[in-house]
Amino acid sequence: MKTSWKWLLIPAAVAILGLVLHFTGTYKNWWILITAVIGGGLFVAFWYIQFYAATQMEQNKQMFDKFAYEIDSRQILVKINAKEGGIVKWDTILSAEKDETGYFLHIGRGQFLHFANNVFTSENDQKLLESILRRKNLL
Incomplete structure (x- = not known):
């Protein structure tokens, strides 16, 4: 999980780039920011579900015994x-x-x-x- 968090830097960089471009007037569009936030949120949700589900599934119970x-x-x-x-x-x-x-x-x-x-x-x-x-x- 430690190395997975580095992939959140990509949507964060895209979101920052989108904000900079929007507020400097270079490219006025919110789709970059929205896509980056949704993509980053989906990434975090995917891995949270993976780790949470692994602890709750019956076939993985023996891993925690x-x-x-x-x-x-x-x-x-x-x-x-x-x-x-x-x-x-x-x-x-x-x-x-x-x-x-x-x-x-x-x-x-x-x-x-x-x-x-x-x-x-x-x-x-x-x-x-x-x-x-x-x-x-x-x-």
Whole structure:
């Protein structure tokens, strides 16, 4: 979403240009301003609806649930509760990144696991994940 806001500069620049041209008498027409305001408003409305709808849809509910993860050298076990869960094999992970917030494990286009630094119970858990990622040549 951060990079999407730069596209609002185009309708804003067109609106300012329309106002300047109108009030300097060079080109007296309001259609430029109206089109820029409506276009910018539609842009904001489109992305607002996209993000709001994503949180309200039933099929996206699982994205906002809390999961428990068990990480070992064979797999990552994703647990919804004590009886339900799934397995992510290490060979499905394409790459990994480490930054100041934690670890990103890229699974596919738009699919990733993010392990923030505060989810690790100890420094050893964090070192274990990092050593597994290095052994798998992901980090």
